[in-house]
Amino acid sequence: FQFTVMVVGESGLGKSTLVNTLFNTTLYPPKEPLPPSAERAKTVAIESIGADIEENGVRLHLTVVDTPGFGDFVNNDDSWKPIVENIESRFDSYLEQENRVNRIKVIDNRVHACLYFIQPTGHSLKQIDIEFMRRLHTKVNLIPIIAKADTLTDEEVADFKQRILADIAHHNIHIFQAPTYENEDEETLAEAEEIASKIPFAVVGSDKIVETPDRRLVRGRAYPWGVVEVDNEDHCDFVKLRQMLVRTYMEELREYTNDVLYENWRTEKLYS
Amino acid sequence: FQFTVMVVGESGLGKSTLVNTLFNTTLYPPKEPLPPSAERAKTVAIESIGADIEENGVRLHLTVVDTPGFGDFVNNDDSWKPIVENIESRFDSYLEQENRVNRIKVIDNRVHACLYFIQPTGHSLKQIDIEFMRRLHTKVNLIPIIAKADTLTDEEVADFKQRILADIAHHNIHIFQAPTYENEDEETLAEAEEIASKIPFAVVGSDKIVETPDRRLVRGRAYPWGVVEVDNEDHCDFVKLRQMLVRTYMEELREYTNDVLYENWRTEKLYS
Numbered sequence: 001f002q003f004t005v006m007v008v009g010e011s012g013l014g015k016s017t018l019v020n021t022l023f024n025t026t027l028y029p030p031k032e033p034l035p036p037s038a039e040r041a042k043t044v045a046i047e048s049i050g051a052d053i054e055e056n057g058v059r060l061h062l063t064v065v066d067t068p069g070f071g072d073f074v075n076n077d078d079s080w081k082p083i084v085e086n087i088e089s090r091f092d093s094y095l096e097q098e099n100r101v102n103r104i105k106v107i108d109n110r111v112h113a114c115l116y117f118i119q120p121t122g123h124s125l126k127q128i129d130i131e132f133m134r135r136l137h138t139k140v141n142l143i144p145i146i147a148k149a150d151t152l153t154d155e156e157v158a159d160f161k162q163r164i165l166a167d168i169a170h171h172n173i174h175i176f177q178a179p180t181y182e183n184e185d186e187e188t189l190a191e192a193e194e195i196a197s198k199i200p201f202a203v204v205g206s207d208k209i210v211e212t213p214d215r216r217l218v219r220g221r222a223y224p225w226g227v228v229e230v231d232n233e234d235h236c237d238f239v240k241l242r243q244m245l246v247r248t249y250m251e252e253l254r255e256y257t258n259d260v261l262y263e264n265w266r267t268e269k270l271y272s
Numbered sequence: 273f274q275f276t277v278m279v280v281g282e283s284g285l286g287k288s289t290l291v292n293t294l295f296n297t298t299l300y301p302p303k304e305p306l307p308p309s310a311e312r313a314k315t316v317a318i319e320s321i322g323a324d325i326e327e328n329g330v331r332l333h334l335t336v337v338d339t340p341g342f343g344d345f346v347n348n349d350d351s352w353k354p355i356v357e358n359i360e361s362r363f364d365s366y367l368e369q370e371n372r373v374n375r376i377k378v379i380d381n382r383v384h385a386c387l388y389f390i391q392p393t394g395h396s397l398k399q400i401d402i403e404f405m406r407r408l409h410t411k412v413n414l415i416p417i418i419a420k421a422d423t424l425t426d427e428e429v430a431d432f433k434q435r436i437l438a439d440i441a442h443h444n445i446h447i448f449q450a451p452t453y454e455n456e457d458e459e460t461l462a463e464a465e466e467i468a469s470k471i472p473f474a475v476v477g478s479d480k481i482v483e484t485p486d487r488r489l490v491r492g493r494a495y496p497w498g499v500v501e502v503d504n505e506d507h508c509d510f511v512k513l514r515q516m517l518v519r520t521y522m523e524e525l526r527e528y529t530n531d532v533l534y535e536n537w538r539t540e541k542l543y544s
């Protein structure tokens with residue numbers, strides 16, 4: 001089946017690295033650094049990259065939609081526009097397929113989740129974060145994540161998460177909340193709550209294998225003062241993000257997109 | 273005597289922490305986090321904070337000029353303007369004092385150095401960095417520093433420094449280069465070269481004392497995977513920045529401001 005995830009955040013927040021880490025694949029090859037004289041983009045671009053991968057024995061076609069340029073200009077007014085337009089054009093093309101007489105094979109390339117990367121300032125959300133999320137939370141499942149979380153101590157992560165959630169609540173922004181079902185067993189409910197309690201996930205990404213001081217080989221980042229391990233839950237919430245996105249909630253993300261976000265858009269379109 | 277340093281960079285790059293670390297004083301008290309409903313600034317502000325400190329047995333009046341709001345808006349067009357205006361108004365007030373008949377006590381509150389904080393993206397300079405530096409390098413001694421350098425591995429720091437210097441060269445930006453004199457001894461020259469080779473300094477700041485795994489008490493940041501030490505030259509260039517700013521070059525920074533930057537501005541003003 002199809003799963004489309006969009007990544008949004010300013011350049012240098014580790015987006016490409018995180019996508020590679022999440023799907024354990026070099027979806028994004030290492031970047032060739034631009035020469036200083038290179039012409040810099042003037043508007044937000046929308047680029048897609050696809051791959052067939054297998055998760056939990058399930059084969060899926062993964063599409064990652066990148067949004068280079070977002071937040072990178074001196075003036076970022078309306079930088080959310082090309083992104084909203086892209087999401088809605090996918091709704092349009094789905095509606096068109098649904099409306100065909102002969103609906104043999106509907107290809108669902110709607111955006112099922114949007115990973116929004118928050119710069120680890122340690123203060124609170126930036127203006128651009130709030131502007132973006134306000135415009136997009138009714139169109140796509142928003143999953144805000146704290147980028148490069150190895151910049152923050154445990155205490156700073158806890159405070160930062162609290163302030164981010166306060167900002168989100170204050171601006172009435174709806175971020176993706178995994179639904180819980182009454183008929184689920186204790187263990188699944190506990191796991192769902194465990195995941196929910198970590199939002200926004202503070203993640204570290206790495207496509208490199210490094211050796212820890214006690215000689216284990218892990219995915220991580222090696223600093224002179226120690227090694228951050230991506231898959232170590234005492235170091236960051238990467239495992240939780242992966243569980244939420246890939247193992248536990250891929251189905252819910254697609255259903256919510258179809259049953260709620262797309263339906264609301266379709267209804268609005270009919271009556272506008 | 274008077275020493276005035278300006279700090280510029282977007283919110284959350286550790287500017288207040290670094291100032292406290294540099295002068296070993298709580299010049300900036302811990303920030304009270306703003307509530308989500310707080311009205312956010314709309315323009316760049318200029319705020320000064322002063323303190324009498326002693327460095328190397330020399331008493332000096334230190335003024336730190338902060339520029340909250342720079343780079344923080346969705347639209348940062350012209351965010352350099354209030355900063356350039358502030359620097360020039362200080363030139364104006366110095367010129368006015370010089371022109372008085374009775375020049376008893378001239379107070380030099382011109383900006384002697386500007387610490388420009390670069391976000392540790394790992395790629396290259398952002399548009400706003402280039403825009404700012406192009407506008408200010410002829411008005412003030414620019415000292416670019418890589419903020420929160422504990423975000424970068426040793427290899428990433430080396431690559432990032434190279435690309436930053438390439439960007440700076442490409443745009444003909446003049447950053448402060450400490451002058452070297454022919455009559456200096458071998459040791460002083462070697463020290464000067466050692467400092468110059470680290471530019472732009474990759475710094476880590478901390479006003480907290482933490483304990484290292486081998487039980488030393490140091491200024492630093494404690495992570496689950498290790499302790500970054502501010503004063504450890506294998507961890508960051510903080511010591512070099514401090515040497516350049518406080519021990520070695522405070523005199524040169526003030527002289528260059530007076531003999532070159534101010535003089536050029538004064539000449540331009542006379543002929544404009």
Ligand SMILES: Nc1nc2c(ncn2[C@@H]2O[C@H](COP(=O)(O)OP(=O)(O)O)[C@@H](O)[C@H]2O)c(=O)[nH]1
Nearest residue numbers: 011012013014015016017148204205393394423
């Ligand atoms: N500290 C830290 N650096 C990271 C992390 N992930 C990636 N990086 C580094 O950040 C730089 C930019 O990463 P990249 O994935 O290209 O960012 P993008 O521009 O958002 O796609 C590279 O030097 C990466 O090695 C992370 O989790 N923590």
Ligand SMILES: Nc1nc2c(ncn2[C@@H]2O[C@H](COP(=O)(O)OP(=O)(O)O)[C@@H](O)[C@H]2O)c(=O)[nH]1
Nearest residue numbers: 121122151283284285286287288289420476477
């Ligand atoms: N990783 C890292 N965090 C830092 C560093 N210096 C300060 N911080 C943290 O970054 C956050 C913002 O620091 P602050 O000094 O208020 O930044 P400012 O907004 O630029 O003045 C705080 O949580 C600091 O503890 C540093 O060198 N490295």
